[in-house]
Amino acid sequence: MALTMLAAVGVSTTFAPPAHATQVITNIAYAPAQPAGSKGHLLDLHLPSTGITPRPLLIWHTGSAWTSDDGKTGADAIASIFNPLGFAVAGVSVRSSAQAIFPAQVHDIKAAIRWLRANAATYQLDPNRFAIMGDSSGGWLTEMATLSGGVAAMEGTVGTTGVSSAVQVGIAFYGPTDFLQMNAQNLPTGGLDHNSPASPESLLVGCPIQTCPATVAQANPMTYADANDPPLMFLHGQADFLVPHGQSVLLYNRIKAQCGDATFVSVPGADHMMPQIMDPAHYGAQTVRTTTDCAETVGTGTLNPTWANFATFLRGGLKMGTSCEVVYTTGVWNGAFNGSVTVRNTGTTPIDGWTLTWAWSGNQNITTAWNATVTQVGTQVTARDAGSNSHIAPGSSRNFGFAATATGTNAIPAQFKLNNIVCPRVSA
Known part of the structure; x- marks a missing residue:
């Protein structure tokens, strides 16, 4: 049941504006299928019909509790928002935890980034302006890709090599971080048993999480946070039943301690889904914590979770200008x-x-x-x-x-x- 619930919370197309003419190239293999016939090494490219070239690129991965090898699904809704703004969008799939255990999923997303950068000229992408976004386990993947740049153990040898897998900015929605603390952070009303051998986290790392803390630490985005990381925004609902809100609190505190660059938007009353995170009913009530160069600001309602504000954050991180x-x-x-x-x-x-x-x-x-x-x-x-x-x-x-x-x-x-x-x- 837990896996089904987590897999069900993807991107709602209710946020998508009217259709925008684009070129869509589907099922591009960024590496050979593994296992044969699987979909975890495929990506879709949504290229805008307007805007300057080369184009900034936004990579999207839909969360599924690591149970799906079709994470590129949902990128069409993201493209309908960002293509009109001049962004190319790549929906990227990675292998499921049933097909390969961690760190395969991180190796896959980095292989996709390397492939996209190696082929940037073909698709008129700007290789110096790559952003990444995802929700739930896709949020975890976003945080791993954003924070672990240059970490050899996270690169792998999947697909194209010899090209940078770095991204310049990331936005993550309600991603897990320290699996070992998830049960303790569950809501008073309950939550998933993350310590179970059958939990999504245990299946990802290939062992009951409390029995293999060293492996779990490698799967923790906080492990890789330092002052040189790109800017990262992450959003989490305080009423999240599936991934405790405290997971993002831990990540923010770690990045702040490392003098990194983070924006943490904490939304009261929101559960584990983007329509609740972005619900206008919460505007003005969210707590926004920002840390840059060891300086912190904390405000209430200072950044509403809107697509326009997300686009502004991405543009700032990509050094494109915001005004x-x-x-x-x-x-x-x-x-x-x-x-x-x-x-x-x-x-x-x-x-x-x-x-x-x-x-x-x-x-x-x-x-x-x-x-x-x-x-x-x-x-x-x-x-x-x-x-x-x-x-x-x-x-x-x-x-x-x-x-x-x-x-x-x-x-x-x-x-x-x-x-x-x-x-x-x-x-x-």
């Missing part, structure tokens, strides 16, 4: 003009690598540019950093210029987008 403004000026003469553009980072995280896009309303045509590589297709203009000016610190700005021809009206572009987010135009 910006543009100053646009021109010097006009007969039939031609010079343009000057200043991009300012008004967010709190740095931008590493930027692309500014806009569309002309008339017949303007760019002939040359400086401090950026500027291309034009029809009325669409794309300006990419020149390499030497790719970094924009919070509160800082970069400037570039261009020369262009124009006849008739020469209206200011209606909208500018920096790394696919809208930048308001301000006066110099």
